[in-house]
Amino acid sequence: MQVRTGIECASLSDVGCHRDDNEDWYSYWEPESDELLLRKGRLAIVADGMGGHEGGQEASRIAVEAIEQSYAAAGDGDPQAVLVAGFKAAHQRILQHAAAHPALEGMGTTATAAVLLPSRLVYAHVGDSRLYLVHGSTISRLTHDHSYVGRLVENGVITADEADRHPQRHILTAALGAGLEADPETGSELIPLSAGDVVVVCTDGLWSLMEDEEIRQAATQHAPAEACRAMVEMAKQRGGPDNITVQVLRIS
Numbered sequence: 001m002q003v004r005t006g007i008e009c010a011s012l013s014d015v016g017c018h019r020d021d022n023e024d025w026y027s028y029w030e031p032e033s034d035e036l037l038l039r040k041g042r043l044a045i046v047a048d049g050m051g052g053h054e055g056g057q058e059a060s061r062i063a064v065e066a067i068e069q070s071y072a073a074a075g076d077g078d079p080q081a082v083l084v085a086g087f088k089a090a091h092q093r094i095l096q097h098a099a100a101h102p103a104l105e106g107m108g109t110t111a112t113a114a115v116l117l118p119s120r121l122v123y124a125h126v127g128d129s130r131l132y133l134v135h136g137s138t139i140s141r142l143t144h145d146h147s148y149v150g151r152l153v154e155n156g157v158i159t160a161d162e163a164d165r166h167p168q169r170h171i172l173t174a175a176l177g178a179g180l181e182a183d184p185e186t187g188s189e190l191i192p193l194s195a196g197d198v199v200v201v202c203t204d205g206l207w208s209l210m211e212d213e214e215i216r217q218a219a220t221q222h223a224p225a226e227a228c229r230a231m232v233e234m235a236k237q238r239g240g241p242d243n244i245t246v247q248v249l250r251i252s
Helices: 033-041 052-072 079-100 148-154 160-165 212-221 224-237
Strands: 007-016 024-029 042-050 111-116 120-126 130-135 138-139 198-202 244-251
Touching: 007 024, 007 042, 024 052, 024 244, 042 052, 042 198, 042 244, 052 079, 052 111, 052 148, 079 111, 079 120, 111 130, 111 198, 111 244, 120 130, 130 212, 138 212, 198 212, 212 224, 224 244
Parallel strands: none
Antiparallel strands: 007 244, 024 042, 042 111, 111 120, 130 138, 130 198, 198 244
């Protein structure tokens, strides 16, 4: 993984304490030339597959590879629009794969991708993996959970704390590979980046077992590689029922 100066980053994925297979997938990409780096930025993706261990693994892998390939191959254009096009390409590729392999019918995946440009961040998101931005002493969750309980929280039916314990908290309302079209969530406002900011991308196997403040502390008190290890270990100490994947990117 090539990482130029200007950022520190690390990634870690763990099967967790109760699963035999890891259905999560992730990647980090940046262009080879400095000139392209200024225009296209750095891309971090996390995906959490569903549809059985084989279907989930295939869906998350296909999604991450399709989004990265689409973004890397695109010419000049708005980075967010290019990212959305990558999500749509990933969605179609998963549908085609499932159609060609009937045993994998129902395969799908979450996907959360962030592009870190010289002074701003753009993202696209489907499902219930999450994107956080740590700025100083605050942490902000930039994505919404596309899940049954996420919808209940947004409508004021239950609180966020109640959602964390809800028995149907893992039911997704959107995923790549589900439905005819993909309609990823994107940020509607400019998200500035400055030195010292930390971007965290993770699957629900991590955030469901950690408070936002605990994620902030780990991301700011440790170098990225150690932060990833500390967060994964904390999730496993708390039971680790799901696969656990996290990327930490610090603007230096």
